[in-house]
Amino acid sequence: MQPPSEHVHWAFATGFLVLGLCLLAEAIVGTEVWRRRRWRAYLWPGFAFGMGVLMWPVMVFFTNSTIHMLAHGSWAQALMLAGAAELGLVSGKLTSRWWYLCSAVGLAVAGIAFLIHEQNPWLFQRSSFLHHALGLTALVVAIFPLGKAFRPRALGWNAGFALGFVVIAVFLYSDRDLAPIFGHLSPLAGTPHR
């Protein structure tokens, strides 16, 4: 009954798409309007935290090497840290804008984990390409919450942060267990089963 790992990637892609849409809407309307209803204020930070919690079983059941396990563990911690910091800011228990740096640190750690744990070159197979692309994307997207810590209401930082999650969702939706990338598939990768 355990899902294939590509389905887990697609499920998380859906979570990132939800995050992206909520963040984009918040960037468009402004934080004050977005937080006028309490449930809405907690929606995306709670979602991010929940995705972090769900990443732990992924780490336990879907990793087959130490470095793979450590990467998933770091993503779980990064998501939970970013979600928890935003939940604290929304609830008023945290007030300093420097807590936005948790999202930047989380994305940077996640990006580095992607790049370090992928042992194969870009065109080895599709998931190798996507791991490299996701790592670099996460590192670039980390700039936006960094900018948000200095200018929390700037549309550019907020919109960039949101669109970064949409891009991450697209990459995760593209992931397959074993598939070619731009016509390349290393014979060492195996044979696509589907």
Add this chain to the structure above:
Amino acid sequence: MNTQLATRLHARTHASARTWAVTLLGPLTTVGGLVWAFFQPWRLTLLHPHGQGFWWLAIEPPLLVMLVGLGFALLVAPGLIDDLQDEEDDAATL
């Protein structure tokens, strides 16, 4: 009729660009999923369900994108648009 109470007349003639942007977020996402399903129909196992396992039927990416768009359009956007228009009305009366 109580003439001592003044109520605000909502005479909104056009939606702002922000309102349009929020209104379109959900439908555009749904259309994105629909276009994806059109170009890669093999990723929609509901179209050929025979012999598919549970997870292949439960998690179908184009369908999930459409559901996210619909969910946002039906559950989040209406209240957000109301709040945005209230805020714009408040700003206009100041």
